Amino acid sequence: MKAFSLSEDQIARVIGAAAADELSRRFNRHADFLTIASWTQNTPLGRGGLSLDEEEKIACARRAATLFGLEADYLAERPAEKIADWAHDLAAALSAGLTSFSFKPAARNDEDAAFTHNADAIYQDAAAAANVLYGRRRLLSFVAPHSLLGLELSVLTPNLLGIEAVDARGMTPDELSKNLLFGDVLVATPTLWRYMMQEELQAPDNSLAVSFGEPMTPELAVDMRKSGFGVLRELYGSTETxxxxxxDNPGEAFVLFDHWRREGDGLMRLCPDGEARQVEAMDLMAWTGERSFTLSGRRDGAVQIGAVNVFPEAVAETLRAHPHIKECRIVVGRRGDGAARLIANIILANKTLPNERTARDIDVWCRVNLRQQERPQIYNFEMETGAPA
Structure with a gap:
């Protein structure tokens, strides 16, 4: 593992994805999926590329440096015009040794919160994933590589397997259907899998589908098998752990990887350095055996929407700050395909009418103050008196 290395192209992909996340978190700047996927080594940091002002450039440089375990200002004080410049400087620093990674969770409770893991532990995770993906010819990834599981699955795992890694984020489902080959594995979140199934993605024989980030539903698994994926793998983990x-199937229990042990009702991680570390999972676990369990909800009350942890009460609190809203309660519903969605039950402030103007004003508020996954998809309005609107 000490000899493990990342190419400048791989580092650049991670930098681009991390920059998009940082701009969204810190500056409320959102780029579409295909735009982010197009950011490569040659993408300018300024005009014609990421279009970063000086404050944004420093924030993105710090995010990239700390993600790879370096001091926050390692890149911030270096001249750079393109993503390639940062990737080159990081590659030079990491050649002396990569000791840790630092990841921000998808939930945005604290924009500066990050979790640091020893590099050997991250490689250990990637090796575990490689064991259940062994025998594949190529790995195509539809997910961004800046998160813990995204990096492990789309970059580190194919490196360890010695197979080609293809960044599929810029491909349409039609292009994916044409590019998938016998023996490939495709990695995506359930939300992205639903999109690909709706667009009638077709897979060749002996294709493997990998899912993570939110619960896989039986209905979605059936659709994926019908599209040609003979084998499914659902992986479980979190930024924190x-x-x-x-x-293999949504109706089955999860099975721990070999570097994990059940410890009473908790968990023990056997680290590469020999340490046995107690860990509390982010979800409540119902044990079905010494190494198998099912999940029964998050400990912190979060729900997973589009592979992002969303806190309904935090969303409700944001909506309560709107001048037209006296009270708000967020509940979680399910669409026909099993995907979770937020429903906002709103009591409007005195003299506020439940008309199109009010709805439009609240919608604009949500677009400014909430990320896409945090925005309710259904609004139910009541007058302050409690009478149905």
Whole structure:
């Protein structure tokens, strides 16, 4: 593992994805999926590329440096015109040794919160994933590589397997259908899998589908098998804990990877340095055996929407700050395909009418103050008196 290395192209992909996330978190700047996927080594940091002002450039440089375990200002004080400049400087620094990674969770409770993991532990996770993906010819990834599981699955795992890694984020489902080959594995979140199924993605024989980030539903698994994926793998883990378990079907229990042990009702991680570390999973676990479990909800009340942890009460609190809203309660519903969605039950302030103007004003508020996954998809309005609107 000490000899493990990342290419400048791989580092550049991670930098681009991390920059998009940082701009969204810190500056409320959102780029579409295809635009982010197009950011490569040759993408300018300024005009014609990421279009970073000086404050944004410093923030993105710090995010990139700390993600790879370096001091926050390692890149911020270096001249750079393109993503390639940062990737080159990081590659030079990491050639002396990569000791840790630092990842921000998808939930945005604290924009500066990050979780640091020893590099050997991250490689251990990738090796575990490689064991259940062994025998594949190529790995195509539809997910961004800046998160813990995204990096492990789309970059580190194919490196360890010695197979080609293809960044599929810029491909349409039609292009994916044409590019998938016998023996490939495709990595995506359930939300992205639903999109690909709706667009009628077709897979060749002996294709493997990998899913993570939010619960896989039986209905979605059936659709994926019908599209040609003969084998499914669902992986479980989190930014806080690392990769923990896997299963083949939504109705089955998850099985711990070999570097995890059940410890009473908790968990023990066997680290590469020999340390046995107690870990509390982010989800409540119902044990079905010494190494198998099912999930029964998050400990912190979060729900997973589009592979992002969303806190309904925090969303409700944001909506309560709107001048037209006296009270708000957020509940979680399910669409026909099993995907979770937020429903906002709103009591309007005195003299506020439940008309199109009010709805439009609240919608604009949500677009400014909430990320896409945090925005309610259904609004139910009541007058302050409690009478139905």
């Amino acid at each position: 690392g990769l923990m378990a896997w299963r």
